[in-house]
Amino acid sequence: MENTITKKDVLLKVDGLEVSFFTHAGEVKAVRKISYDLKYGEAMGIVGESGSGKSVASYALMGIIPDPGKIIGGSIDFQDKEVTTLPEAEMLKLRGKEVGMIFQDPMTSLNPIFTVGSQIDESLKKHTELDKEGRRKRIIELFELVGINQPEKRLKQYPYEFSGGMRQRAMIAMALACNPKLLIADEPTTALDVTIQAQIIELLKELKEKINMSIIFITHDLGVISEICDKVAVMYAGNIIERGSIDDIFYNPKHPYTHGLLKSIPKINNDAHERLIPIEGNPVDLINPPKGCSFAPRCEHCMKVCMENVPPVYTIDENHEVSCWLLVKEELEKEE
Template identity: 80%
Template sequence: MSEAKNKTLLSVDSLEVSFFTYAGEVKAVRGISYELEEGEVMGIVGESGSGKSVSSYGLMGIIPEPGKIVSGSIQFDGKEITKLAEKEMQKIRGKDVSMIFQDPMTSLNPVYTVGNQIDESLRKHTDLNKQQRKDRIIELFTLVGINQPEKRMNQYPHEFSGGMRQRVMIAMALACNPKLLIADEPTTALDVTIQAQIVELMKELKDKINMSIIFITHDLGVVSEICDKVAVMYAGNIIERGSIDDIFYNPKHPYTKGLLKSVPKLNADDHERLVPIEGSPVDLINPPKGCAFAPRCENCMKICLTEKPPVCHVGENHESVCWLNVKEEFEKESGK
């Protein structure tokens, strides 16, 4: 592996994000930690409401009101960004860190042409003149597979299909060659053919400019295609993380196993039923004292309800937060 790939680009330590509502403090992200190297792709998976998108908004400094970072550290390229003023964040946002939002129709401004919206980012973050910016937009549209770029850049978002709008969003995110791209469910609501094209495009672009990617999704199939490692989130915590092989072939947390069981398999018997995860996600205004997944876990023990489980190292660069792993390790050591 090259030296560049070994360099840590992003380091998140004990990040907590809360929303202060009239009903109480919603603890959306409850102390997550991870690292991302240059040129690496990390998938963040989990159900809706698990804190995937909110954690990424923290990286961009765009947590909507009434939310805010309560504690923790985000080091990007050696710089602590949680304490930066908005003016300083604007220099990083869109240039060094870019984001593809979940719904391109609501993320693109309907009253401006798509070319104008990409041009805005280039004007702010580069020294290119008008003609150079136009050439760059044509280059980006060609890169993401949009035909007739000179004509299309003068069109409005409603004149594009869903897949094409998503390509525009990717072009916009890549305009200034960011070091980190955050893709928030970029293939949701797209048909499988377009999904495959978007994933393939991101893989190619990552290799071309050695860009790091955080890929947020609930689609484990997409994760297996593009990611180097995976973090599984539940109730604002990362409950398991490891390499693709670790997560798919040797999952250690009951929630991860449940996610995998709920995905259809190509080699499954015709009559094999999908197994859903019973129950509902926990209330993050009053999260449980013990393991957040305990009320839905078929292997729940007494300690799970009262004590938070520790982080267990279950393999090289493979961690799981579960009392079952502690029990398993204890039984191994005692020879049971």
């Protein structure tokens, strides 16, 4: 079947992105030549262990990598704009209006000396032409949208007067304030109980359909990914080691690491006494990553070639790609 995706369909294209942190101990290679694209109205999940580079890759899209981090290679094309070379004045226009972000920790993302309402108002004032009353009505509408009760009272309150879950919802309201074309959600449901999690996921799904908003959803929770995303990228040690549709990743995973992630989560139909199987070993040292496959030291299928050479990207079909020598081995065995 011919691939009919055109350049006009693609909102975001990341090609060979590399991000490093230059510390006293050495260069930490946090993101190592990752590539993907995202269409208008599409949701992509990024999953992996802590330290795999998920959040750093998203900060690169926003141009907010903290010191001593730098983009050292690759390109980020957002609506035909090269983000990596945009002047700071242009990036300020992009952030909030075109690209919104829900940060992982609402405790440190809201300024404690300003009211929550004034912090959302600042974004609306910068990126919209609404007058003061129009902005106030928009903030109340956003609070109602994300499930914050008594919105007229809440917009005058300070972050310390909100619970952890309420602060997270306020962050979501702030990210959605200007109806961005791309929403980056970094662990947006972490501080919420399961009932509110479900409400937030439903909200994001509705907005995705209503305003054709694209979403990059970063999480450890594969269950959440299955609810909202169209496709998934699995990251390990700064690399995307497998990517595919929801069905590909959940029902036809090919990389040993993806298998390991799926085995380590509880399933509702499992026997009560069935033990979860953790992934053996520890994440790799990104100052001195392995010579070959990053996952090789922890992989039960490790071969000699895995320790010596970086695996090629093996294409299963146009939507499913895996970086693993096992696939190459299987293909060679079939030919023989």
